[in-house]
Amino acid sequence: MSDLGAYQGVTDTPYEPGFGDYVQLLKPRVMSLVVFTALVGLLVAPVSLHPVEGFAAILFIALGAGASGSLNMWWDADIDAVMKRTQGRPVPSGRVQAGEALAVGLGLSGISVVMLGLATNLLAAGLLAFTIFFYAVVYSMWLKRSTPQNIVIGGAAGAFPPMIGWVAATGSVSVEAFLMFALIFMWTPPHFWALALFMKEDYHAAGVPMLTVTHGRKVTRTHILVYTLLLVPVAIGAALTSIGGPLTLAVAVALNAGFVYGAWRIWLRDEAVAGADKYATEKQVFSFSLLYLFLHFAAFLAEAALKPYGLGGW
Amino acid sequence: MTFRPAHELHKRRFSRNLGLGLVLGAFVVLVFALTVVKVTRGDPMKAFDHKLDPQAEPVKVQP
Numbered sequence: 001m002s003d004l005g006a007y008q009g010v011t012d013t014p015y016e017p018g019f020g021d022y023v024q025l026l027k028p029r030v031m032s033l034v035v036f037t038a039l040v041g042l043l044v045a046p047v048s049l050h051p052v053e054g055f056a057a058i059l060f061i062a063l064g065a066g067a068s069g070s071l072n073m074w075w076d077a078d079i080d081a082v083m084k085r086t087q088g089r090p091v092p093s094g095r096v097q098a099g100e101a102l103a104v105g106l107g108l109s110g111i112s113v114v115m116l117g118l119a120t121n122l123l124a125a126g127l128l129a130f131t132i133f134f135y136a137v138v139y140s141m142w143l144k145r146s147t148p149q150n151i152v153i154g155g156a157a158g159a160f161p162p163m164i165g166w167v168a169a170t171g172s173v174s175v176e177a178f179l180m181f182a183l184i185f186m187w188t189p190p191h192f193w194a195l196a197l198f199m200k201e202d203y204h205a206a207g208v209p210m211l212t213v214t215h216g217r218k219v220t221r222t223h224i225l226v227y228t229l230l231l232v233p234v235a236i237g238a239a240l241t242s243i244g245g246p247l248t249l250a251v252a253v254a255l256n257a258g259f260v261y262g263a264w265r266i267w268l269r270d271e272a273v274a275g276a277d278k279y280a281t282e283k284q285v286f287s288f289s290l291l292y293l294f295l296h297f298a299a300f301l302a303e304a305a306l307k308p309y310g311l312g313g314w
Numbered sequence: 315m316t317f318r319p320a321h322e323l324h325k326r327r328f329s330r331n332l333g334l335g336l337v338l339g340a341f342v343v344l345v346f347a348l349t350v351v352k353v354t355r356g357d358p359m360k361a362f363d364h365k366l367d368p369q370a371e372p373v374k375v376q377p
Contacts, residue, residue, distance in 0.1 A: 018326035019333030052351045056344060119348055 021095045025073055025104055026066030033293075034065040034161045040297040041165025041180055044243045044304040049120070049169050056119035057168040061161055064112035064128045068157065071105035071136035074098050076144075079206040085199065105136070120168035127167055131160040145207055148214040152227075155188030156181075162297070179238035183296060186231040190224045190263060191289040197221070197266070198279035198286070221267045224285075228263035232256045235296060243300050245313045251299040255292050262288055 038061045042054055049057065073080065073091050081092035090096035109132050117125030139154035147153075159181045166177040196203075196212045197220060203210040211220045235256050239248040262285035269281060306312030 016323045016326045016330075018329045020329070022330070022333075050351050052344075052347045056348055059344070 015095055017090070017096050017100075021090045022100075022104060024090045025070040025096060025101050026063075026108075027069035027072075028066075030069060030158075031062050031066050033158070035062045036294070037180070037184065037297055038062070038161035038165035040301050041162030041177065042169050043165075044176070044300050045166045045169035046242070047170045053119055054169075057116060057124070057165065060112045060116040060119065061128060061164050061168070063108055064116070064132055065161065067105050067108035067112055068132040068135040069105075070101050070108065071132070072140045074101035074105060075136070075140045077101075079145075079208060082206040083202060116164075116168070121171045123171060123173075124164050124168040127160060127164045131157055131164070134160075145209070148209045148211040150209070151192045151211070152189050155185050155192075158188060159184035176238070176241045176243045179234060179241060180243070180297075180300075182234045183231075183238055184293065186227060186234050187289065187293055189227045190231070190259075191286065191293075193220050193224050193227075194266065194282050194286040194289060197274070197282045217271055221269070225260075225263045225267040228260050232260065238296075238300075240314075242313065243303065245303045245306075247306070247312065248296075248299040248303050251295055255295055258288060259285075259292050 035058055039058050042049065042057060048054075073089055076086075077091040077098050080086035080089050086092065091098050091101050109129075113125050113129045113132070116128050135154070135157035139150065139157055143150040143153055162180040162184070163173065163177040166180065167173060170177075193211060196210055197217060203213050211223060235252045236249070238244060239252040244252075262281070265281050266285055274282060303312040
């Protein structure tokens with residue numbers, strides 16, 4: 001029987017994954033943030049790359065991030081199947097086999113690191129390899145299921161892309177690259193904990209020790225305020241370096257005032273008040289945190305774009 | 315002779331093959347472009363035209 005005729009009369013065929021199912025393994029929404037921050041890191045660097053090299057650098061940084069996402073989906077398939085938000089992912093929904101996710105993750109890790117090294121430099125490739133290792137092994141395999149500080153330390157994986165973009169252009173790490181890293185690193189905990197407050201996922205059943213579960217929601221609210229306050233000097237400090245300028249400083253002051261005010265409002269509330277308005281404040285602060293990070297990096301980019309006209313920078 | 319419409323399974327398999335093919339093609343183009351940029355450092359390439367080129371002569375250092 002030919003292949004074309006094989007399905008005749010067969011109604012219950014096994015699922016054949018399409019190209020989109022494999023793309024979903026790479027967490028495209030996370031990749032979009034990686035592309036943006038890495039692009040800013042690369043464009044604000046004082047050394048400019050050839051456009052083809054720059055394009056390749058961003059592509060392979062994004063591919064490396066996608067590879068770590070695929071490895072995360074392979075490892076976390078058991079807990080993804082328990083939580084509602086992640087049940088539809090390719091592995092727990094059965095569209096892609098766990099082994100395929102592992103193979104895609106390992107294969108893309110190798111390709112992205114080698115190609116970034118060839119396109120730019122070995123330090124950038126080394127940092128990308130470390131980022132993949134950090135997200136897949138340190139965060140996914142170790143911290144995520146063992147400590148309520150998982151988000152704090154695991155946030156480093158998401159903070160590396162602008163630093164890698166900078167290193168791809170300059171070949172070295174500087175205070176500007178470190179502060180861009182620190183900005184995302186310190187931003188991640190309040191951003192994620194604000195989400196955890198209103199996304200009542202069954203972390204306990206999944207065996208994930210989220211701060212909201214292990215220490216309670218009041219402690220989580222306090223943590224959000226403390227980390228938001230710690231974020232302020234990092235954001236202001238970044239605005240005072242060579243990638244900043246008057247515009248970035250003004251944006252940083254306004255955004256941090258808004259973020260601290262939001263965190264303060266979250267801290268003042270308890271579960272009864274939050275439940276009454278369906279976590280309206282927590283949802284507002286979470287949305288604002290997304291805008292916060294986007295506008296900070298957009299300000300760095302605007303500063304670099306204005307420099308040739310004698311307007312940007314200090 | 316008539317062809318039966320493709321099964322959903324075949325459509326997904328075709329999308330996967332097409333996607334992979336396009337990705338591999340784009341990868342080849344990118345590696346070629348990177349090679350050209352790396353070899354020429356962004357400058358236009360210059361072929362040997364069998365004529366004397368003073369710029370290609372080594373600099374004569376006076377003793």
